[in-house]
Amino acid sequence: MGKVNLDHFKELLLEKRQQILNGGLLNSTEDLHISTDDLADEADLAQSVINQQVTFNMRNRERAKLRQIEAALERIEDKTYGLCEDCDDPIGQKRLTNQPWTTLCITHAEERERELGHFHSVG
Incomplete structure (x- = not known):
C-alpha cells in the first residue's frame, strides 16, 4: 500500500x-x-x-x-x-474505508462469519 x-x-x-x-x-x-x-x-x-x-x-x-x-x-x-491475516493478500480499499481496523479480506471475513454462525447454531 x-x-x-x-x-x-x-x-x-x-x-x-x-x-x-x-x-x-x-x-x-x-x-x-x-x-x-x-x-x-x-x-x-x-x-x-x-x-x-x-x-x-x-x-x-x-x-x-x-x-x-x-x-x-x-x-x-x-x-x-491492509494485508489479510489469513492469506496475506491485500484487503480491498472499500472494506478498509468502511472498517479501517479490519484484519481480514472479505473472503476470509465471510468464512469466519459462516463458521461462527454454524458454531452458534449448533450450540
Missing part, C-alpha cells in the same frame, strides 16, 4: 479513536448507579439493571473497537496494514 493510502487510513483510524475517546461512553458512570428510589419498585429496579447491562455491552464494544484501532495503527507502523 502506498504512503498516501497509509496516511489516509492512519488519519481515519486516529479520527475514529478520537470519536470513541471523546464520546464519553467509556468515562461515564452516571447510569451505573442504582438509585435508592428504584430499590422499592421491582419494575424500576429491573429497568435499571437492563439499562446497566446495555451500557456495559456498549462500553465493551467500544473498548474492543478501540483495541482494534490501536492494533491497526501498530500494523501501519510495522508495514503490515
